[in-house]
Amino acid sequence: MKMPWTKLRELGIVGMNQRNADFIMPYNQRKYYPLVDNKLLTKARAIKRGIPVPKLYCSIELEHQIAHLPGILEKHDDFVIKPANGSGGNGIMVIAGKTPGGYFRKANDALISISDIKHHVSNILSGMYSLGGDNDSCIVEYRVKFDPCFEHVSYKGVPDLRIIVFRGVPVFAMVRLPTRQSDGRANLHQGAVGAGIDLATGKTIRGVMSSRPIDIHPDTGTPVSNLEIPYWSRILHLAASCYDLAPLGYLGVDIVLDRELGPMMLELNARPGLAIQIANKQGLAPILRYAEKVGTIPKDPAARVELGLIIREAVLGKPAVTP
Amino acid sequence: MKRTKIYMIALILFLISGSFMYYKVTKLGMPLIPSQQSDVWVVEAKLQFQAGGGPAKASFYIPNDPPGFVKLNEDFISSNYGLATNPAGENRKAEWAVRRAKGKQVLYYRMELTPDSSAPAPRTTPRPGYPQAPEHDDTMQAAIDALLNDVRAHSADVATFTRELLTRLNNPKPDQNISLINKVGYGSVEWVRQLIGILATARIPARIVYVLPLQDLVKHGQLVPWIEVHNDFEWIAFDPVTGQQGFRDNILVWRTGDDPLVTIHGGKPATVDFSMSRQTHSQVDVAEQWARQSNAKVMEFSLFALPVQTQNVYRIILMVPLGALVIVVLRNLIGLATFGTFMPVLVAMAFRETSLMWGIVMFTTLVTVGLLLRQFLEKLHLLLVPRLAAVLTIVIMLIAVFSIISVRLDMERGLSVALFPVVILAMTIERMSIVLEETGSKEAFKLGLGSMIAAIIGYLVMTNGLLAHLFFVFPELLLAVLGLTMLVGRYTGYRLMELWRFRGLMKDADKP
Numbered sequence: 001m002k003m004p005w006t007k008l009r010e011l012g013i014v015g016m017n018q019r020n021a022d023f024i025m026p027y028n029q030r031k032y033y034p035l036v037d038n039k040l041l042t043k044a045r046a047i048k049r050g051i052p053v054p055k056l057y058c059s060i061e062l063e064h065q066i067a068h069l070p071g072i073l074e075k076h077d078d079f080v081i082k083p084a085n086g087s088g089g090n091g092i093m094v095i096a097g098k099t100p101g102g103y104f105r106k107a108n109d110a111l112i113s114i115s116d117i118k119h120h121v122s123n124i125l126s127g128m129y130s131l132g133g134d135n136d137s138c139i140v141e142y143r144v145k146f147d148p149c150f151e152h153v154s155y156k157g158v159p160d161l162r163i164i165v166f167r168g169v170p171v172f173a174m175v176r177l178p179t180r181q182s183d184g185r186a187n188l189h190q191g192a193v194g195a196g197i198d199l200a201t202g203k204t205i206r207g208v209m210s211s212r213p214i215d216i217h218p219d220t221g222t223p224v225s226n227l228e229i230p231y232w233s234r235i236l237h238l239a240a241s242c243y244d245l246a247p248l249g250y251l252g253v254d255i256v257l258d259r260e261l262g263p264m265m266l267e268l269n270a271r272p273g274l275a276i277q278i279a280n281k282q283g284l285a286p287i288l289r290y291a292e293k294v295g296t297i298p299k300d301p302a303a304r305v306e307l308g309l310i311i312r313e314a315v316l317g318k319p320a321v322t323p
Numbered sequence: 324m325k326r327t328k329i330y331m332i333a334l335i336l337f338l339i340s341g342s343f344m345y346y347k348v349t350k351l352g353m354p355l356i357p358s359q360q361s362d363v364w365v366v367e368a369k370l371q372f373q374a375g376g377g378p379a380k381a382s383f384y385i386p387n388d389p390p391g392f393v394k395l396n397e398d399f400i401s402s403n404y405g406l407a408t409n410p411a412g413e414n415r416k417a418e419w420a421v422r423r424a425k426g427k428q429v430l431y432y433r434m435e436l437t438p439d440s441s442a443p444a445p446r447t448t449p450r451p452g453y454p455q456a457p458e459h460d461d462t463m464q465a466a467i468d469a470l471l472n473d474v475r476a477h478s479a480d481v482a483t484f485t486r487e488l489l490t491r492l493n494n495p496k497p498d499q500n501i502s503l504i505n506k507v508g509y510g511s512v513e514w515v516r517q518l519i520g521i522l523a524t525a526r527i528p529a530r531i532v533y534v535l536p537l538q539d540l541v542k543h544g545q546l547v548p549w550i551e552v553h554n555d556f557e558w559i560a561f562d563p564v565t566g567q568q569g570f571r572d573n574i575l576v577w578r579t580g581d582d583p584l585v586t587i588h589g590g591k592p593a594t595v596d597f598s599m600s601r602q603t604h605s606q607v608d609v610a611e612q613w614a615r616q617s618n619a620k621v622m623e624f625s626l627f628a629l630p631v632q633t634q635n636v637y638r639i640i641l642m643v644p645l646g647a648l649v650i651v652v653l654r655n656l657i658g659l660a661t662f663g664t665f666m667p668v669l670v671a672m673a674f675r676e677t678s679l680m681w682g683i684v685m686f687t688t689l690v691t692v693g694l695l696l697r698q699f700l701e702k703l704h705l706l707l708v709p710r711l712a713a714v715l716t717i718v719i720m721l722i723a724v725f726s727i728i729s730v731r732l733d734m735e736r737g738l739s740v741a742l743f744p745v746v747i748l749a750m751t752i753e754r755m756s757i758v759l760e761e762t763g764s765k766e767a768f769k770l771g772l773g774s775m776i777a778a779i780i781g782y783l784v785m786t787n788g789l790l791a792h793l794f795f796v797f798p799e800l801l802l803a804v805l806g807l808t809m810l811v812g813r814y815t816g817y818r819l820m821e822l823w824r825f826r827g828l829m830k831d832a833d834k835p
Contacts, residue, residue, distance in 0.1 A: 004822045007829050017655055018815040090757075119704040126707035128757060190766075211827050278824075281831060 012283025027249025035246040036268035040084045045245045052264045054142040061137045083129040084137040091129030147257035155219035157184030161255040168243035169308045173197040174279040180219045188275040195224045196280030202232030208278045235263045240301035329813045336806035343799040363602045368432045372593035374424035379589035384578040387415035390443035392436040400431040413579040445557040451528035457520045466500040481554035489566035510564045515548040528553040531581045537573040544597035641794045642785040649781045658820030661774040671781035693752035715749040
């Protein structure tokens with residue numbers, strides 16, 4: 001009889017303590033955190049390097065700027081409002097459309113008035129969603145119209161891809177699919193479905209919801225395994241090049257697929273979570289340990305994508321056979 | 324490399340703390356466990372008076388190092404009064420003052436005492452002069468002279484003289500002289516004063532001492548006058564009724580001298596009631612007793628050298644790192660999620676004041692009501708900081724209501740509600756409501772429950788009698804706590820909760 005922790009260790013599962021002590025602390029320098037924690041800054045740097053991001057409509061830094069909000073919002077039918085320093089997807093308000101009566105329709109079909117939006121923006125500015133409660137700024141940006149490939153496997157909300165980039169090398173990927181339980185959020189611990197992706201083929205392996213493996217999406221009834229992610233090589237390239245804009249050794253890159261504009265970087269994360277292991281049915285440790293030993297990491301993102309595939313093959317053997 | 328360094332540092336810390344402890348236990352005889360069977364007397368004095376509406380001041384004599392006892396603890400429960408304790412000659416005075424007081428005022432003084440087994444130091448100060456013989460009318464003078472001559476013939480020194488005098492005065496079948504002298508009741512204050520007068524006639528300095536006879540479960544005790552005579556070396560105490568010499572075990576010396584026990588400015592004269600009870604404490608601090616009796620140099624630099632009130636503060640403060648260690652273990656080894664990092668420790672400290680059950684009841688009620696009110700405030704679209712301030716105000720009002728209700732229902736616990744850390748409560752409510760809105764009630768409930776569990780465990784650890792004793796007597800244990808914290812800081816294994824989280828993967832691995 002093996003002890004449970006021995007079993008996990010053999011599976012190469014990385015726990016929270018190990019993630020913090022062995023990967024985040026040595027590879028992520030504190031001074032680069034603002035580059036990913038402040039989404040305005042991330043966006044500006046991404047644009048400079050030609051990395052596609054959702055278009056910024058406006059940013060609001062001061063309380064009195066809220067007065068100009070109606071004028072700005074008039075030009076756009078749909079948009080997303082979020083805190084620049086938010087964490088865990090908190091404080092994000094998605095407006096999907098407008099009603100003739102002057103009301104705004106949220107992604108979950110609830111109607112809200114302009115004063116509700118103003119109140120939300122004011123909450124953001126006063127630091128309600130930022131780490132430590134410091135004053136924050138607010139971002140109004142393009143609402144991603146997600147690619148039809150995900151239409152049957154998500155309930156409301158925007159599905160996104162999470163890619164773990166270790167020392168600039170993409171090593172792990174999953175897609176997060178919103179459910180009714182997650183209230184349209186692509187957040188796994190709120191009940192979204194996560195599905196691991198085989199890096200080599202760009203196909204989903206299997207789905208996980210609340211730590212339990214599932215094969216079909218609970219709200220749409222469509223299988224979530226063996227889905228082919230479009231633009232896969234572009235996505236990997238995009239993820240690898242994000243290392244150049246924020247040199248964090250252990251980086252989570254969140255990518256969305258827009259129907260017209262293709263893959264776009266949504267945000268970066270300096271402390272990516274561990275659920276990706278469940279979605280991939282594979283522990284992070286053997287791959288990260290192998291990648292740690294690689295002497296020189298190539299400068300070119302395309303070469304790093306290649307390296308990622310080589311590392312995975314070296315550690316896991318042949319690309320996993322999808323069921 | 325890093326890991327061995329941590330191990331080395333932790334080892335050194337353990338060694339330092341261990342060797343200090345070893346020295347203190349073996350060479351100084353410091354006890355490892357708090358004494359089990361010492362009696363502890365809890366004496367409470369209750370002052371009541373009617374205040375006139377303006378500034379009020381009450382000054383009240385309290386015991387100062389009573390012979391035959393070791394003071395373990397003292398408390399002043401005086402709600403809004405300012406308090407100072409000042410030495411007053413042989414005695415000590417508690418001075419309460421308040422700017423505005425109206426109606427019935429109640430002040431409490433409470434002390435915990437344990438009998439001191441060692442022989443008490445002789446009471447030598449102050450050295451009195453020889454008293455002037457008081458004037459008496461002729462018949463009285465003659466009676467006293469006759470009595471004193473008789474007593475003098477049957478005694479050798481001041482002590483025997485006094486005992487002989489008391490025996491005669493207390494004779495149930497008094498002769499003529501004595502019935503002439505004894506006009507007032509035996510044992511009353513006037514009688515003792517008269518006794519001092521008679522002793523003064525014999526040029527023996529004497530003074531009145533007020534003592535409290537300790538008796539278990541007495542509700543309305545009163546001070547009893549005793550007499551002390553000076554024999555050129557020290558003051559010798561006598562029970563004026565029995566003539567017995569020396570303070571007995573159950574006699575607590577409250578004060579020396581004959582000034583009024585309590586003086587009130589800005590109010591009607593006060594009534595004082597004494598209540599007392601005997602407990603057998605497991606936490607009796609033998610070490611403290613020991614520290615007072617012995618004169619080890621190390622003790623000069625120990626926490627026992629601090630005044631009692633400061634000691635009491637340190638008794639609590641020294642437990643805080645232990646509470647932090649509990650949080651470290653719960654978060655990094657167990658994986659329990661809580662609101663804030665050390666908020667549960669602060670809540671646990673609040674529980675200390677309220678007792679556990681009351682604390683939990685109060686905390687959950689206040690948080691629930693606070694959350695409901697905050698939901699309402701949210702609808703009003705207030706800005707964040709004003710809303711926080713509003714929640715804070717409401718929480719304070721709730722606590723006030725709690726106190727009033729508990730006093731109405733005669734529940735003493737209400738008094739300590741005031742010490743509840745209000746700001747922490749308000750922040751908890753605000754945080755909880757944000758989590759509630761953002762991630763749903765399930766997550767908020769999970770975090771709230773986690774915080775409560777952490778606070779309860781923290782409370783149990785921080786109020787553990789044995790641990791409190793050990794950390795106060797051996798503060799070097801904090802170094803060991805530091806070492807442990809560092810070791811956990813390098814723990815990269817799984818948290819207990821992660822075994823549950825990744826259970827699906829384990830199940831998959833079990834399948835062939």
